[in-house]
Amino acid sequence: MLSFLTDPLQYEFMRLAFGQLVLLSLLFGLIGAVVYLRNNAFLVEALSHGIFPGIVLAFFFKINLLWGAFLSSIVSALLITRLSSNPKVNGSNATSIIFTGAIALGVVLLANLPNGNANLSNFLIGQILGISLLDLVYTAGALILSAGIILPNFKKLLIIFTDKEFAQSKGINVQLWEVILNLLTAMAIVVGAQAAGALLVVAFAVIAPTAARLLAKSPNQLLMYSLGYSLLFSLIGLYVSYYLNVSTGSAIVLTQIVGLLAIAVTQKLRNII
Numbered sequence: 001m002l003s004f005l006t007d008p009l010q011y012e013f014m015r016l017a018f019g020q021l022v023l024l025s026l027l028f029g030l031i032g033a034v035v036y037l038r039n040n041a042f043l044v045e046a047l048s049h050g051i052f053p054g055i056v057l058a059f060f061f062k063i064n065l066l067w068g069a070f071l072s073s074i075v076s077a078l079l080i081t082r083l084s085s086n087p088k089v090n091g092s093n094a095t096s097i098i099f100t101g102a103i104a105l106g107v108v109l110l111a112n113l114p115n116g117n118a119n120l121s122n123f124l125i126g127q128i129l130g131i132s133l134l135d136l137v138y139t140a141g142a143l144i145l146s147a148g149i150i151l152p153n154f155k156k157l158l159i160i161f162t163d164k165e166f167a168q169s170k171g172i173n174v175q176l177w178e179v180i181l182n183l184l185t186a187m188a189i190v191v192g193a194q195a196a197g198a199l200l201v202v203a204f205a206v207i208a209p210t211a212a213r214l215l216a217k218s219p220n221q222l223l224m225y226s227l228g229y230s231l232l233f234s235l236i237g238l239y240v241s242y243y244l245n246v247s248t249g250s251a252i253v254l255t256q257i258v259g260l261l262a263i264a265v266t267q268k269l270r271n272i273i
Contacts, residue, residue: 008242016136017128017238017248023139024195025234028204029227030146031188034181036209036226037161037219042092043080044205046099047186050076051193052106060109066138069193073186076102081179128195128238128248139191146184157181158219196249204230207256214263233259 008014035044054072058065076098083094150157157177160167164174185205192201212225236259237252244251 005239008239013129014238014242016131016133018235019136020128020131020139020195021234021238021252022231023136023143024192024204025208025231026227027139027143027146027188028192029208029230030143030150030223031185032205032207032209032230033212033219033223033226034150034157035185035205036213036222037158038181039161040095041202041206042095042099043182044185044189045202046080046095046102047073047076047182047189048193048201049099049106050102050186051190052102053109056106056109066135066190066194069190070187072102073190074183077182077186078179081175081182084178085175127197131194135191135194142187142191146188149180149184154220154223196253200249200253203253203256204234207253207260208233211256211260211263214260214267229259230256 009018035041051069051073054068054070054075055065056068057072058068061068080095080098083089083097086094156167156172159170160172160174160177167174188205189201192204195201196204208230209222209226211229212222216222216225233256234252237255238248240246240255241248241251
């Protein structure tokens with residue numbers, strides 16, 4: 001059993017992937033819990049597609065795709081926040097506008113990209129087995145920044161998620177926190193896209209907190225269970241991908257879904273018994 005766990009780690013690319021997954025699992029366990037409590041999972045999908053124009057432009061100008069994706073995601077997050085702040089514009093509509101706009105812009109830019117479109121595939125479908133030590137540094141930085149902002153202010157954020165008007169009456173700058181949370185979510189999506197790809201990264205932020213909600217009896221428990229679930233099933237997915245020789249990002253997402261279904265069925269059986 002021990003060799004089953006240690007044999008894959010004899011390769012440097014697997015050790016890097018293992019470390020990256022630990023960091024990403026904690027990051028998305030945290031961000032995912034916040035997204036769930038905000039009841040805004042569609043935001044993650046919009047921002048994950050919001051990086052598309054940025055990586056196409058970054059490829060065209062021959063700069064780091066990560067920076068192109070990050071700048072594009074920041075613009076998307078700020079536009080969503082700005083549109084949502086208008087009382088005449090529904091938050092879901094604002095998110096949908098940026099979501100579709102980003103896809104349309106990305107398609108237009110991609111159509112005019114000379115050759116080498118396949119080089120963008122890693123960012124779209126993910127390639128965690130090809131990451132570098134620098135990628136781990138970026139992810140660790142995103143995790144430290146997110147945890148340093150969210151955890152000390154978690155009670156304040158719960159007030160905002162529950163009742164924005166009440167939060168404002170208590171002197172909490174709701175709009176500022178909306179901007180901060182959107183930017184943190186965008187940052188997580190950018191570093192996560194290297195592992196699962198822009199097309200699957202939304203699953204990282206949604207599945208774990210959904211599973212945690214089935215077990216949790218309080219927001220604090222939801223946060224802790226989300227972190228634990230994300231870490232456990234992401235690492236299981238990594239080993240599944242190694243031994244079955246399948247796409248790592250897809251294996252992780254499918255493993256998380258299987259875990260979610262197992263929890264749901266177990267809870268249902270408990271209620272019946």
